[in-house]
Amino acid sequence: MKIYLDNASTTKMSDAALAAMTSALKEDYANPSSLHSMGQRMKELLETARNDVAERLGALPSEIYFTSGGSESDNQAIISVAKSALKTGKKTIITTAFEHHAVLHTLEKLESEGFTVKYLPVGKTGNVSAEQVAAAIDEDTCLVSVMAANNEIGSLLPIKEIGAVCKDKRVPFHTDAVQAVGHVKINVNKQNIDLLSLSAHKFHGPKGIGALYARRGVRLKSLIEGGAQERGKRAGTENLPAILGMAAALKEETSNIEANAKKITAMRDKLIKGLSTIPHSVLNGDTKNRLPGNVHFCFEGIEGESLLLLLDSYGIEASSGSACTSGSLDPSHVLLAIGHPHEIAHGSLRLTISRYNTDEEIEQTIPAVKKVVERLRNMSPVWRDKVNGVKPFLLP
Amino acid sequence: MALYSEKVMDHFKNPRNVGTIDNADGVGEVGNAKCGDIMKIYLKIDDDIITDVKFETFGCGSAIASSSMATELIKGKPLKDALELTNKAVAEALDGLPAYKMHCSVLAEQAIKRAIIDYYEKNGIPYDKEAYADREDDET
Numbered sequence: 414m415k416i417y418l419d420n421a422s423t424t425k426m427s428d429a430a431l432a433a434m435t436s437a438l439k440e441d442y443a444n445p446s447s448l449h450s451m452g453q454r455m456k457e458l459l460e461t462a463r464n465d466v467a468e469r470l471g472a473l474p475s476e477i478y479f480t481s482g483g484s485e486s487d488n489q490a491i492i493s494v495a496k497s498a499l500k501t502g503k504k505t506i507i508t509t510a511f512e513h514h515a516v517l518h519t520l521e522k523l524e525s526e527g528f529t530v531k532y533l534p535v536g537k538t539g540n541v542s543a544e545q546v547a548a549a550i551d552e553d554t555c556l557v558s559v560m561a562a563n564n565e566i567g568s569l570l571p572i573k574e575i576g577a578v579c580k581d582k583r584v585p586f587h588t589d590a591v592q593a594v595g596h597v598k599i600n601v602n603k604q605n606i607d608l609l610s611l612s613a614h615k616f617h618g619p620k621g622i623g624a625l626y627a628r629r630g631v632r633l634k635s636l637i638e639g640g641a642q643e644r645g646k647r648a649g650t651e652n653l654p655a656i657l658g659m660a661a662a663l664k665e666e667t668s669n670i671e672a673n674a675k676k677i678t679a680m681r682d683k684l685i686k687g688l689s690t691i692p693h694s695v696l697n698g699d700t701k702n703r704l705p706g707n708v709h710f711c712f713e714g715i716e717g718e719s720l721l722l723l724l725d726s727y728g729i730e731a732s733s734g735s736a737c738t739s740g741s742l743d744p745s746h747v748l749l750a751i752g753h754p755h756e757i758a759h760g761s762l763r764l765t766i767s768r769y770n771t772d773e774e775i776e777q778t779i780p781a782v783k784k785v786v787e788r789l790r791n792m793s794p795v796w797r798d799k800v801n802g803v804k805p806f807l808l809p
Numbered sequence: 810m811a812l813y814s815e816k817v818m819d820h821f822k823n824p825r826n827v828g829t830i831d832n833a834d835g836v837g838e839v840g841n842a843k844c845g846d847i848m849k850i851y852l853k854i855d856d857d858i859i860t861d862v863k864f865e866t867f868g869c870g871s872a873i874a875s876s877s878m879a880t881e882l883i884k885g886k887p888l889k890d891a892l893e894l895t896n897k898a899v900a901e902a903l904d905g906l907p908a909y910k911m912h913c914s915v916l917a918e919q920a921i922k923r924a925i926i927d928y929y930e931k932n933g934i935p936y937d938k939e940a941y942a943d944r945e946d947d948e949t
Contacts, residue, residue, distance in 0.1 A: 794848075
């Protein structure tokens with residue numbers, strides 16, 4: 414028996430996405446740039462997919478660029494705006510301390526090229542306010558990049574309000590919406606978004622495909638040269654099977670977004686309630702404004718990798734922001750950003766739910782996590798010191 | 810390839826010698842919670858023989874497996890042998906560790922040495938301080 418609770422890492426493909434891909438892989442294999450009739454039919458399929466993606470985001474088809482995924486979209490969005498700003502001399506970018514590394518590492522690169530980056534603190538709850546963004550914007554600001562939902566702790570950020578501030582101050586607003594699209598409602602106009610990154614495999618589409626929305630008037634720079642695809646902004650033969658799979662997945666998920674969110678939120682709250690009974694633990698992230706499928710805890714006295722490996726032996730597939738899972742010794746920057754000391758940040762567990770999970774799976778997961786936490790605590794010298802009063806407990 | 814060898818997984822899932830020893834003759838603790846690894850070794854020593862050994866570990870799978878294997882390797886052995894135990898021997902006995910996890914085996918070696926030093930110091934037994942200096946471990 415396997416219980417897959419790592420849906421923020423990637424999701425199982427839906428039947429709709431798989432069917433759309435399979436026909437393109439089997440029969441519709443021509444190059445959309447070819448002039449023969451099969452090629453032209455592929456071009457039509459490509460543009461239909463673009464229309465579908467645009468429609469689901471409230472965008473124009475000409476504002477959608479297909480990319481290899483969220484990381485590429487983030488890179489292209491940020492680099493494009495920054496490079497365009499060179500003409501104006503504005504060199505400050507505003508972001509948050511807990512963005513995905515696709516954003517943070519791109520910004521670090523720009524910092525080394527002379528840009529200034531302001532990292533807004535995310536507080537204990539793990540969120541930022543539009544007021545924080547407004548206060549940070551000044552005459553030198555060329556871009557605001559704030560994620561729509563945090564990939565580790567699941568906080569939903571007030572992007573509509575942040576977008577309104579940016580619109581008012583005439584600063585381009587990019588949002589990394591990789592965790593949000595397909596799970597919470599997104600409309601680029603209603604939410605005042607100028608650039609948006611999305612990735613298909615986070616909403617039951619295929620891996621290796623994503624899109625960048627760039628509002629008309631935003632000048633994109635190509636990161637990949639060599640062809641006129643995507644209106645000259647992204648060279649390379651289009652990955653049509655994946656694009657069709659993504660469009661099918663997005664259509665399906667956005668059509669059922671409310672019903673899915675309701676079902677997933679109920680499982681999430683059940684899981685949170687069950688795990689909250691573990692003493693000396695904390696639920697991370699915004700408790701109110703939270704992704705429907707995100708459960709993220711820190712357990713005092715234990716380390717995340719061993720927690721994951723033992724859960725795996727119970728058939729539960731989860732993830733952690735633990736340092737040991739990533740090959741570095743530093744724990745997650747997200748957990749440090751919300752103010753956890755290293756010791757607590759090491760003991761993290763992320764369980765992320767999709768519509769393919771069931772109530773029974775959640776019911777089996779709760780006692781398994783409890784058992785594993787208890788077992789690891791019983792062999793932890795840190796835990797013993799706390800129980801014996803040698804060291805203080807850090808979590809209630 | 811799996812992250813860990815079958816032996817690592819076996820020692821992680823079924824760790825040998827977990828626990829504490831009341832009135833242990835030597836106790837050694839290394840690592841720190843900030844880095845995510847703490848190992849504590851308890852020794853019972855009779856006539857220079859390690860008659861019992863227990864460990865507690867806060868850390869990742871390879872840290873738990875390294876402690877478990879290290880205790881197996883020194884149980885019932887003379888102190889002299891325990892002192893010669895290297896982190897490489899621990900890692901080899903586990904059929905290898907990923908390169909970035911080798912520091913876990915270093916912690917196991919250090920924890921045992923600390924426990925033996927503790928025993929020597931408690932009992933006023935002279936020992937060569939130079940030989941017991943912690944090895945350089947750039948990762949912890």
